[in-house]
Amino acid sequence: MSFRTAPARRAAAAVVAATALALTVAACGGTTKKSTDDAANSSGPKSSASANPSAATKKGLTVAYLPKQVNNPYFTISDTGGKKAVEALGEKYKEVGTSSGTDTAGQVSYVNTLTQQQVSAIAVSAQDPGALCTALNQARKNGVKVVTYDSDTNASCRDLFVSQASSEDLGRTEVQLMAKQIGNKGQIAILSAAQTATNQNTWIGFMKDELKKPEYKDIQLVKVAYGNDDAQTSFQQTQGLLQQYPNLKGIISPTTVGIKAAAQYLSGSRYKGKVQLTGLGTPNDMRAYVNNGTVQAFELWDPAKLGALAGYAAVALASGQITGASGQTFTAGDLGSFTVGQDSVVVLGKPTVFDKSNIGQFNF
């Protein structure tokens, strides 16, 4: 957002605040549809109410989780973590979502349904940064707090983004892990998801930046390949990398699907143990490959904590303890205290590294 538009936005925010007030009154009158229309006529919502950090946590709120994909093991873990956190605070938890990870229209209609049901807050992992915006802003105009987790929307469409780990940490630590495994020397490649995957591309950007440091001068990044988060494609891309670069020393795969496919291929090929593999994976997926020596170490955040933090943040927003402005702090149960950063982003923390010594302690 350029500074030029800032005054206009602030003015708009004031209008919205007034509208929101009017809306609450109108909603009491039961004319939800009309008030929605009124709200739609004003420009973008921006929470301008001031935060009251010492406000009591409201009880009986409903926090709805809308993951990218239901029945996806990763989101089941994160949402279960969210459920525990939300219910521990005495609120109601629910989860809805599409069974496909690319059904953006489906996600939009779930947002609309949740808005109509007047849930207190939505924790959503967006399939697309822009497509959900209209629906989410509609929800916010109707008083629903919107927290994104795992995968963000544009910053103007949500109150808060709970980030799994800062992109910078993820990108840099993956390079550090790889460098350690190959002795700071040799050719490496990256096996990513889709070429358009926002998360992966940001991480890869930081990986490239980390590789510019003098201690990594003997490491060359030769190629970024895209496995489209499909087992067979990831297999073939891995094969292609190994054929194209016979001296390849290591592969970084910043996607859980890619890393397990690459690990499965390496473990059954002559490259096992000779070509190092690291990246983002889940302990359950990777257990066999760590135990059989294909993979030394990989990393990930704890998705259960991510879901929990999203839940705490949603309740804090709905209780008025925070508004999502930079610098505000809130407590997230046993996860501790978190401060809202720039662009209304809350970061969970540094990723956890899994290797032979600790992988047995994790089950997700």
Place this chain on the structure above:
Amino acid sequence: MTMTAEQPTPATAPEAPSTTGVLDRVLKVRELAIAVVLVVMLTATQLDNSAFLSQQGIKDLLLNATILVLVAVGQAVVVITRNVDLSVGSVLGISAFAAGDLLHGGGNPVLAVVVAVAVGAAFGVVNGLLVSLGQVPALVVTLGTLYIIRGLDSIWIGSRQITAADLPSGFTSFGHDGIGVVPYLALLTAVVLVAAAYYLRSYRSGRDMYALGSSPEAARLAGVPVRKRILAAYVTCGALAGLAGALYLARFGNVDSGTGNGYELTVVSAVVVGGVAFTGGSGSLYGAALGALLLTSINSVLPSIGVSSVWVQAIDGVLLLLAIAVDRVVALRVAGLLRKRAAQTRSAHHG
């Protein structure tokens, strides 16, 4: 269409040997063309990158193709009867999980494969009965079962998944080991392919499938048990999708409720590229297998020569259209040839 006259119809008995000869040659050319494209492509890649056809490289090529070849062979049988089975991706997914679930609980690997095949065959029975008894277009019926089976899959599996750690190591090593450069999975696939192709070519009931696809009405009048044959085609297709599911598990070591999603389109592409006409009654299982091998090999060739994977789909599409165009031209030529021969025969008789 080209094989319409290849059914041994007594009416044209005197001409049969020579007609069949011409047609046989045409069809062999069709398969040969795919084989030539494949060889040229692989050779060119090898020249560009000498690691491509290394021992590991050949093994990978064969392994990459096995699963698609199996499902494509099953699909080809169904397509030859002028039907289609869109549920193969879902069937593959659910049978892979059935096998994985059994192995996870400490079951016997052989039993797990049998269970996967049985699950696939059971869904084949459902598809076959719906299509043959319901007299509903196969496209619609199997689109329905595609979603139903995927739904069952999601309800049953939920967010569970089978990972490599759940499988006995013997089973996963079966997925990548082999004799020399030939993986076990490829051997198994080759045996299935040869057996199915022999059956379709040399048995009466196999020939019935072609007759059925060429003209369902004529086949019925000629006494072909239509329902039985359609059912058999779907059961074969389902069983092979089930077997492919078990092999998927062995190869990728990972199954969840999304496994095989969208696979049906890849399978149909392989079958069509392999020269099995969608209008039924024409094509061979070897062609379908070659089509599958060609499609998976392209996906191996591109990364190996450093071409971005974004090109893969476009190239697959071009191949598909090319294959259809070639089939159409061949069909027209053969039809012309047959007309000429028929005219000659007639004038010979009159004279």
